[in-house]
Amino acid sequence: MSVTAVIAAAGSGQRLGAGGPKAFVPLAGKSLVEWSIAAFRAAPSVRSIVVACPPGHVHDLAGGDLGVVDGGATRAESVSNALAAVDTELVAIHDAARPLVTPELIEGVIATLADDPDAAGAIAATPVTDTIKRVGTTDADPHDADPQVQCNVFRSSEARNALHRVERTLDRRRLWAAQTPQVFRVGALREALAADSEALARATDEAMMIEAAGGKVLIHPSPPENLKVTTPFDLRVAELLLRQ
Numbered sequence: 662m663s664v665t666a667v668i669a670a671a672g673s674g675q676r677l678g679a680g681g682p683k684a685f686v687p688l689a690g691k692s693l694v695e696w697s698i699a700a701f702r703a704a705p706s707v708r709s710i711v712v713a714c715p716p717g718h719v720h721d722l723a724g725g726d727l728g729v730v731d732g733g734a735t736r737a738e739s740v741s742n743a744l745a746a747v748d749t750e751l752v753a754i755h756d757a758a759r760p761l762v763t764p765e766l767i768e769g770v771i772a773t774l775a776d777d778p779d780a781a782g783a784i785a786a787t788p789v790t791d792t793i794k795r796v797g798t799t800d801a802d803p804h805d806a807d808p809q810v811q812c813n814v815f816r817s818s819e820a821r822n823a824l825h826r827v828e829r830t831l832d833r834r835r836l837w838a839a840q841t842p843q844v845f846r847v848g849a850l851r852e853a854l855a856a857d858s859e860a861l862a863r864a865t866d867e868a869m870m871i872e873a874a875g876g877k878v879l880i881h882p883s884p885p886e887n888l889k890v891t892t893p894f895d896l897r898v899a900e901l902l903l904r905q
């Protein structure tokens with residue numbers, strides 16, 4: 662099986678607040694993106710790697726065997742830019758924000774997709790351990806990186822009530838937290854991404870677009886260690902795990 666890895670590394674890392682793009686922040690001896698590159702290099706099914714880089718950082722990675730492209734204003738744009746350079750049947754999309762990815766996990770997700778000819782994608786995911794409450798509004802996104810947006814939400818009592826009022830509790834037995842890598846048949850992914858630019862702007866992963874197009878996406882169970890570095894707390898946890 663021949664796979665191209667696309668690593669989304671073009672974010673600015675606002676919530677980490679390290680003063681530069683998150684993918685290039687040092688972590689236990691190398692940058693976040695270099696940890697992911699090393700894992701994909703060690704995965705036997707991966708033939709080539711394309712990294713979407715933030716402005717001004719393309720030269721940090723250029724010159725070797727990596728494909729390097731400019732990222733876009735959104736994660737979806739960055740992935741699309743990199744996807745243009747993919748010529749294999751399968752693509753593995755990965756966030757540089759997950760530096761603890763392993764070759765075993767990468768190969769596992771690829772094998773899950775390869776074993777099912779009907780499936781368009783397979784994604785690393787971990788069972789949700791918290792009890793998940795659903796609130797009655799989508800007006801406020803508690804994950805928004807813009808402090809001004811958060812500020813506006815908490816100033817308005819109407820928005821605050823809607824945000825804090827529990828609508829219902831979801832059945833945890835059916836809930837999985839999606840991670841990366843996410844592996845797709847390239848044709849199906851290209852079709853799904855071309856479908857609807859508004860939906861694309863809202864999508865937080867590629868699998869959502871395949872699901873919306875009616876495609877079959879499979880879960881591949883992944884360990885909780887494959888954590889996403891978003892805040893300084895996450896960076897400290899990742900550092901401890903990588904130094905072990």
Ligand code: CTP
Pocket residue numbers: 668669670671672673674675676677683684713732733734735736737739740755756757758759806890891
């Ligand atoms: N990403 C990207 N291009 C963008 C935005 C994000 O390639 N325009 C990548 C990031 O580099 C990261 C992944 O998408 O590896 C997940 O995004 P996130 O964790 O939100 O990273 P940032 O956008 O950098 O962080 P923040 O939202 O805190 O600014």
Ligand code: MG
Pocket residue numbers: 672806
């Ligand atoms: Mg972001």
